[in-house]
Amino acid sequence: MRKMTQHNLEDAFAGESQAHMRYLIFAEVAEKEGKHNLARLFKAIAYAEQVHATNHFRELGNINESVKNLDMAIAGENFEVEEMYPVYNNTASFQNEKGAVRSTHYAWETEKVHEKMYKEAKEAAKKGKDIDVEKIFICPVCGYTIEGELPNYCPVCNTKKELFKTF
Amino acid sequence: MRKMTQHNLEDAFAGESQAHMRYLIFAEVAEKEGKHNLARLFKAIAYAEQVHATNHFRELGNINESVKNLDMAIAGENFEVEEMYPVYNNTASFQNEKGAVRSTHYAWETEKVHEKMYKEAKEAAKKGKDIDVEKIFICPVCGYTIEGELPNYCPVCNTKKELFKTF
Numbered sequence A, B: 001m002r003k004m005t006q007h008n009l010e011d012a013f014a015g016e017s018q019a020h021m022r023y024l025i026f027a028e029v030a031e032k033e034g035k036h037n038l039a040r041l042f043k044a045i046a047y048a049e050q051v052h053a054t055n056h057f058r059e060l061g062n063i064n065e066s067v068k069n070l071d072m073a074i075a076g077e078n079f080e081v082e083e084m085y086p087v088y089n090n091t092a093s094f095q096n097e098k099g100a101v102r103s104t105h106y107a108w109e110t111e112k113v114h115e116k117m118y119k120e121a122k123e124a125a126k127k128g129k130d131i132d133v134e135k136i137f138i139c140p141v142c143g144y145t146i147e148g149e150l151p152n153y154c155p156v157c158n159t160k161k162e163l164f165k166t167f
Ligand SMILES: [Fe+2]
Pocket: A016, A019, A048, A049, A052, A053, B107, B110, B111
């Protein structure tokens, strides 16, 4: 693919992904306001943006088999763990922005787990196998990710186990 | 908020939104390969990235009541309709990149509808009301968005009505 078109599709993928995310967030607000139809509109359009993002991503040649998809996932998590979140967390501390210190700390701690889980998944996928995981739990406050047994409180943000989302 | 921290959180929101989207896409691939646990891992971690994106977005002060959220949604759609997709579609044609011509055309046609629907929703929200919409249908191929009655074929990409997703 020509480089300028590639650059544009990468930018469009970023834009669609962020529109999708904003609409999921706005749907929750509408739900809380009792505007259930508006929430439904936001969710429907969030899905439309997912279709657009997927189309651009496919044209970029980024949809491959799972072994290769896991390589991309591991590279992204590793960058966040080793570079992005340490720097953003450090800058937030330096500028005394407490909210940003917290939101980058929560993410940083979580991405460490993600990198590890994806690396294990890649070992299985290389052998052509599915992974062997029990229930996966996600903390709705900090995103912390745990497989198997859940402690009573989130080890990162102290949220009660009852509030975790199960996959 | 200090400007450099704001800049970092905006970048982190973009990164988390794209990670979320990639994992949704990778989950579909894993599902097709019969790797149901891997698909579940991708979906769980996609949700964790949604939590991170939401935290950064909240710290940025971007979560407001629906009237204001709709302003942000309308501004985004309008930019895509009037600036981004016309230019990217034109560049893809100029560089003879047929796949990118198609994926940007699909999105462009859809965003026109989104802008219109969000503007109508804003009129209702300004009066403190929910919107009055029937079923909303999304084309899984091009993202085209229709409320109420569905034609037999997608007006943008010709996909059969039976394949549309209902919200
Ligand atoms: Fe879109």
